[in-house]
Amino acid sequence: MASVTFKGNPVTLLGQEVKVGDSAPNFTVLANDMSEVNLSSSKGKVRLISVIPSIDTGVCDAQTRKFNEEAAKLDNVEVLTVSVDLPFAQKRWCAAAGIENVQTVSDHRDLSFGEAYGVIMQELRLLARSVFVVDSNDKVTYVEYVSEGTDHPNYEAAIAAVKAAN
Template sequence: MATFKGNAITLIGTPVEIGQEAPDFEVLANDLSPVTRDTYEGVRIISVVPSIDTGVCDAQTRKFNEEAAAIEGVTVLTISNDLPFAQRRWCAASGLDNVVTLSDHRDLSFGTQYGVAIEELRLLARSVFVIDASNEVVYAEYLEESTNEVDFDSALAAAKGAKATK
């Protein structure tokens, strides 16, 4: 059972499992251009946050981007349902130049494909996925409570060990 601030929530979609092919999705970049699973090559850490404007989400985005910068061939994608304009504003205010924030607000494509769309709130449940260069899911973490922190060390270790080329 998943919760958000202690309240039960309903997650829409089917959770992904380690070893399966990562589902494709279409989200929006800050300039409103479409982004899919295959837009970025190599190893991808997909950091999913309910809203970039909250303390835990801000910290998660910063930590993954700072830590993953030292891992060659890894791209961190932060996905939320925030509008692309709000994400762009957060990036400018945060002083982080290499953050890739993506919005799933339009049709919940990512949220439903990965089983993290919160029906009651139209937000995404905090989670993290690592996809290798061949689009295999090598790490998936779904939190029971969406306001808790993800396991950074395990996700980063999975990214370091992931296959970087097809």
């Protein structure tokens, strides 16, 4: 499993680690209107899945804004931001931030995404910062488990992976 710290403290990641070349695991999360979203909801598109601990923190805010900006330049790409924030909080944050190109989804109900992608920080019941790219055939083409939860992911590498998968 990936070795991750949060604010310098080691955390235990629960779930299955995902690797490049794997078939993307399915998951069920909640959209801001409480409807279910899963991997097949965006079948046939390249998926950039941005995972954050909480939308209301500085790095998570910046990460979501950065991928929202990049998403506006991409065709046939679905960008999901996954956290355990409640759908209502995500909706409020998106409205205040003017986020229109990223779909925020909540894994608060049963940690389905976190378990499937190995990103549940057991000690905090939050998701570890990470980025996954899944191609239109549901193959994982890029994985980044950010080693320190308060650091930014490699935005350039993730966007390059999306472009290569498209």
